Amino acid sequence: MPKLEPMTPTSIHVIAFGMIAEKIKTKELVLEYMPDTEVLLGYLYQQFPDLKQTKFSIALNKKMVVGKTFIPVGAEVALLPPFSGG
């Protein structure tokens, strides 16, 4: 299980929705700072192997990002499964 640590100036706040929140069994993670989304994905896949079979996108501070993207300090990182509104 990942450690849920108090927020520090260099931590990143990860929130998960829908099927992703179910697979990782939490809606929220506070992680030590990671420089980019590739490192973050590596960490998530290692912690939650189930995610490898799951399609999802990443939003940084509420904007969708594609490919390896720098994570600003203090960013809100969201893990978003395919949308199914309407």
Place this chain on the structure above:
Amino acid sequence: METKRSPKNIFVQGQISPESIAKSIANHSTKTDIGGHSIFLGQVRADEKEGGKVTAIEYTAYEEMALEKAFEIREAVFAKYPLSCMHIYHSLGEVKVGEICLFVFTSSKHRKAAIDACEELVERIKKEVPVWGKELIDNEGSVWKENL
């Protein structure tokens, strides 16, 4: 005259009631420059799934991002078509089969702009706004939906 618009809440807890839709239509009777309205209503369907029939959809959203995205779509569609009015409502929480979960309403001087804008809004909302529907099945299971 230019009015500055800001993000407004599109979310409604539970179903969008037919009464609120009727009221929304009635609210436009004083806007006499409008010549055509276009309305899209999304309704929860009782699909057959493995293990049973859908009884309801439970909606969740990344609300802050959804409101920002809805605002961005709204501004883009307002800029593209000569509209008098635009309203978007989406349900959160549980909506039973047969109930309305999405209400998109556009008005313009002539029909074409209202119809085209309404269609574009519905397509963009389903594709770009972070909302998730979980279909609840009558055997107490559930399936996450995915928009195509």
